[in-house]
Amino acid sequence: MVVTAPTIVPAFTAPTLSLVAPVAEWATDVAEPRILIADDDEGVRELVAYKLSVAGYHAITAGDGAAALTMVHREQPDMVILDVSMPGLDGLSVCYELHSSAATAQIPVLMLSGRDRQVDIDLGLTVGADDYLVKPFSPAELIRRVRWLLLANGD
DSSP states (O other): OOOOOOOOOOOOOOOOOOOHHHHHHHHGGGOOOEEEEEOSOHHHHHHHHHHHHHTTOEEEEESSHHHHHHHHHHHOOSEEEEESOOSSSOHHHHHHHHHHSTTTTTSOEEEEESOOSHHHHHHHHHTTOSEEEESSOOHHHHHHHHHHHHHHTTO
16 A cells, blocks of 8 residues: 655645835936037937937036036036047046046046057057047047946946
């Protein structure tokens, strides 16, 4: 005679679905990174802003270096993209200022420039730029570098 142990099957309890609380909890963690774009060429500035927006970033723009520095302190962007050649305060000076202050030194900076000589690239990196992209550039390459810099910075 074979004796079998009784099987105990737990009763099924349907889960309760409440999407309001979980969405509210994680929604702040998936906010779009804010990227400041400073370029005196409105066409380049708007193109970069559009490509970043399509890629899921929140783009804010400035037309010159002085406005960019003001916006960095007001908007606290996750990243800054600077044109090297701007009237008044150029991108190299803005980058140097950002990396000279403890409050903004951790913000990654991508320099954009039509200057493609190695000495120009080295100068951009020396003043604190994290990357340097030569114009004309591929929008896909721009997005790739932005993603890499944000990931490297933990954003």
